[in-house]
Amino acid sequence: MTLLKEPDFGTPAVAGEAAVSLEVDGHPVTVPAGTSVMRASALAGIDVPKLCATDSLDAFGSCRLCLVEIDGKPGTPASCTTPVTDGMRVRTQTPRLEKLRQGIMELYISDHPLDCLTCSANGDCELQDMSGVVGLRQVRYGYEGSNHLDAPTDSSNPYFDFESSKCIVCSRCVRACDEVQGTFALTIDGRGFDSKVSAGGMSFMDSECVSCGACVQACPTATLQEKSVVSLGMPTRSVITTCAYCGVGCSFKAELRGDQLVRMVPYKDGGANEGHSCVKGRFAFGYATHPDRVLSPMIRESITDEWREVDWDTAISYTATKFQEIQERYGIGAIGGITSSRTTNEEVYVVQKMVRAAFGNNNVDTCARVCHSPTGYGLKQTFGTSAGTQDFRSVAQADVIVVIGANPTDGHPVFASRMKRRLREGAKLIVIDPRRIDLVRSPHIEAQHHLQLAPGTNVAVINAMAHVAVTEGLTDQSFVDDRCEGFDEWAAFIARDENSPEALEPVTGVPSAELRAAARLYATARNAAIYYGLGVTEHSQGSTMVMGMANLAMATGNIGRDGVGVNPLRGQNNVQGSCDMGSFPHELAGYRHVSDDAVRSIFESVWGRPIQPEPGLRIPNMFNAAIDGSFRAMFIQGEDFAQSDPNTQHVTAALTAMDLVVIQDLFLNETSKFAHVFLPGTSFLEKDGTFTNAERRINRVRPVMPPATGKHEWQVACDIAQAMGYPMHYDHPREIMAEIAAVTPTFAGVSFEKLDKLGSIQWPCNDNAPEGTPIMHVDAFVRGKGKFVPTAFVPTSERSTRKFPLILTTGRILSQYNVGAQTRRTANVAWHHEDVLEIHPHDAEVRGINDGDQVTLSSRVGETLLRAILSDRLPVGVVYTTFHHPITGANVVTTENSDWATNCPEYKVTAVQVGLRTPATPAAEPGMAAIPVTISD
Ligand code: SF4
Ligand code: SF4
Ligand code: SF4
């Protein structure tokens, strides 16, 4: 395995159709019109020397090293900024060009510390390379005059240094921050000799920088360099793999030196990210080798006992025996298992198979229950498949982008950068969110409409938008007539006065005129796309809202081509995959109901075991049954229920009531306090398999190092099943994928071999689409006709009251991830070391709360402590927090309310009260989930 160096063609590819033919140093080449001479030369196999150009950025033309001669053109134009023309004859290497380039390099080198042998970029420096390429043999100018050799180094960022004495002011970093990331944190200050890169006149850490690493990636010298490279040296080999954080699913080159991971470099050929990254995937991988990792299995008889380390055989046989004893005593339905959206498709598949074939029941559910289960339900009802409609690339064709209940710059940052690029190009933006997220106004972007609705009124807003489309004649009737069913009934419902923006304004808080304008903008766009997140799904009407968005998209013909669609931004890296793999109690892999005899028989013939035709228990049902005493044991793969699920007291009561709780995870966590068996899991760096991202893109996860635990996670489920008497064995995860493909029509064409060949595949992949399906429902919906479903608005029962007059809504921030188990064990804590409560200054003032005060946050189910931050991002009456830190225990206050169709918890609406913490209020114990209290409303 060697270090993979991707080619750099100097300027971006051009999509133009017209072909232009030219000759470079006598070599013919044909390229799309608009291509630069530099790129055409590179495609002809001739690399023109360059410093300020790189193919992820638009040409800039500042270094002048890429000069060429062109027949019939005077002078020596820069090849990076000169477009090709038909019949052009280019010379890249002549005595005149040599001399000019040497002169340019001489100037650069005369103001550069020539410490190449001890420089961290030695061997990976374009300045060094170009000196060699242009044949620089002497530098006539000494260091006597003015220079920048004493310029300071900024080490404030935890992950990279800015050694400004090495800067050649090529501006690649500034342009990467602008064009690729879209943060505009850097500028070139000063002019001429005084020009220097500046992070707004302050340190990187204090600046607007979000630590995405794009500037580090773009820098041709050691000026912007990963600290890990400075301390460990240049990597020598790389492995292509996939980020383990969010549902964007970015591809990375894991670059190693020996067995040590030095850095993660975003992979240019990654279909989801095309060479970009965020701070988490790029830098926050240290948790994988953190000393807190549990590497040996542990058991204990009682949760009050100390943990006892045991070998794998003992742990497996203990677990299997206990499961069997419980089933013998309480029945086969007394146990169940939970799959994790943080594990691979193959690992999820074997866990649900273990439950169905070895446990003999359908008591399997997934952590996706608490985030995107309404997406699965709503899109299946309307479109026929439980997944988003587009690939990420599609956003580049959208003219109107609607972001509902999502905060992409924090939650899905790499996709947000793609979206922001399109917005800078002129697409219009509608944000529907109670909170003023960054996208509403950020550099060079301003939303046309921010519909700042009251939490819990999504359905009212989407119905009102559809009302405008229907009653103002803005629907796409030919699309509806050709491709959909149920329109007339739905249109009659939606046209009722009760669904008008005016009638709903008192409920939603959204001015009717603004809502009408937003609806018209969406409905009349050439291409309008909806992107949404947990602010849509985590509501009592989560599924209704998903169907409401699908209705609106169908009614306006915004389905089935580039630039449109209904697109869930998935939270965890493999939340799509965990749902695809049959993790729900009512569905087998590929979203097929367990009651379908034909479907069951496919699995039964491959698995050799009968499958129960009745759906099993969902997570909340398991907890309720545990408290009732009929559900006694649970296998939990990578899910920290005691921190991430709502109504923590109820969850912990259920966990305490069980006879056996088996956890498979990287670290001891809040839930493991209630566990009897701890089976160490593997990090993404050790896994071998696939993740499926929010675009249905199946990406390979390749092992960078062997499992630190001595066992792959998929082997553990197999071993437990085996020990319970069900033979389940694979030699390699590719065999698991082969089985998935054999039993799942949408995966029929997927194999590790094909993934290695194509890089990634978007399902469905089968005989009809052998290389996958980037855009769904192109000619027809998966269910045949798209189905309109009336979506009556039913207000949540969770309302503000005299006792709990505020509404709490929750979200996430860029640097932390979910319950923080990974990111809290990295230097990302530098940005977010605690969860805080955002409260409107008016609400704070009436409670005597100042910025930074400790406050109590209480609901009818519990109370916790937080620091308050005054913020006018929220309307009066709404407060906001994140749930990344266990000490906060934000879910102590969230209630048991859930989506009517899927039981997805209503995290986004909780009636609360906030009060100044008095000296008498006991402090939360570190690591404990705050103070459970019982309060009756
Ligand atoms: S790390 Fe990213 S956000 Fe920060 S300056 Fe560099 S490109 Fe800009
Ligand atoms: S920091 Fe690097 S990329 Fe930025 S101007 Fe200097 S040399 Fe160029
Ligand atoms: S956007 Fe998501 S998948 Fe991409 S690097 Fe960041 S956390 Fe990883």
Ligand code: FES
């Ligand atoms: S590479 Fe063309 S001007 Fe710098």
